[in-house]
Amino acid sequence: KQEVTQIPAALSVPEGENLVLNCSFTDSAIYNLQWFRQDPGKGLTSLLLIQSSQREQTSGRLNASLDKSSGRSTLYIAASQPGDSATYLCAVWETSGSRLTFGEGTQLTVNP
Amino acid sequence: DTAVSQTPKYLVTQMGNDKSIKCEQNLGHDTMYWYKQDSKKFLKIMFSYNNKELIINETVPNRFSPKSPDKAHLNLHINSLELGDSAVYFCASSPRTSTDTQYFGPGTRLTVL
Numbered sequence: 001k002q003e004v005t006q007i008p009a010a011l012s013v014p015e016g017e018n019l020v021l022n023c024s025f026t027d028s029a030i031y032n033l034q035w036f037r038q039d040p041g042k043g044l045t046s047l048l049l050i051q052s053s054q055r056e057q058t059s060g061r062l063n064a065s066l067d068k069s070s071g072r073s074t075l076y077i078a079a080s081q082p083g084d085s086a087t088y089l090c091a092v093w094e095t096s097g098s099r100l101t102f103g104e105g106t107q108l109t110v111n112p
Numbered sequence: 113d114t115a116v117s118q119t120p121k122y123l124v125t126q127m128g129n130d131k132s133i134k135c136e137q138n139l140g141h142d143t144m145y146w147y148k149q150d151s152k153k154f155l156k157i158m159f160s161y162n163n164k165e166l167i168i169n170e171t172v173p174n175r176f177s178p179k180s181p182d183k184a185h186l187n188l189h190i191n192s193l194e195l196g197d198s199a200v201y202f203c204a205s206s207p208r209t210s211t212d213t214q215y216f217g218p219g220t221r222l223t224v225l
Contacts (some may be wrong), residue, residue, distance in 0.1 A: 043216035099168055104153040
């Protein structure tokens with residue numbers, strides 16, 4: 001059974017700092033890995049999707065990497081801003097089961 | 113221009129009642145999903161429909177019954193509500209069954225008293 005773990009569970013940083021969020025998964029048989037953002041009381045917003053054949057994806061100040069063989073992904077946020085404060089969720093699409101399995105998220109607070 | 117919408121946003125009800133949550137997407141997607149996010153914020157899939165056909169049915173009590181009248185709608189009906197059903201329920205859609213990005217609705221916060 002696929003398990004997705006995110007570390008740390010919570011992170012508080014000053015504005016302007018670069019930061020890394022970590023995600024690990026137990027079964028490397030995946031189609032892709034996705035990073036989402038969830039704001040309090042809101043739904044999820046897709047940030048980046050990395051196909052299993054890819055090593056990284058970039059969007060603005062965000063860069064996500066994928067090492068499928070070791071079951072790890074990182075989300076790098078450059079020059080963090082207070083508006084980046086949210087919960088960041090990692091999810092993998094399994095080749096067996098046809099579903100997204102989510103981690104429990106990292107709650108990020110960027111202080112002005 | 114709401115892509116995935118859910119109604120109601122909040123639902124407070126008594127134990128034992130039956131309630132429904134509606135979901136609509138105007139993206140032309142083939143696949144729709146229901147997720148449950150519990151008090152610990154853990155998000156878990158419940159159901160998946162592709163072109164009105166059930167694809168995924170996780171180990172969810174049979175008090176939960178999804179209904180898809182057409183490709184753009186996936187409603188969730190819950191019978192005999194229990195305290196443990198209190199959670200936020202998210203609807204989502206994606207272009208196809210497999211590996212596309214999913215678009216989430218704003219969620220329905222269900223509180224069972």
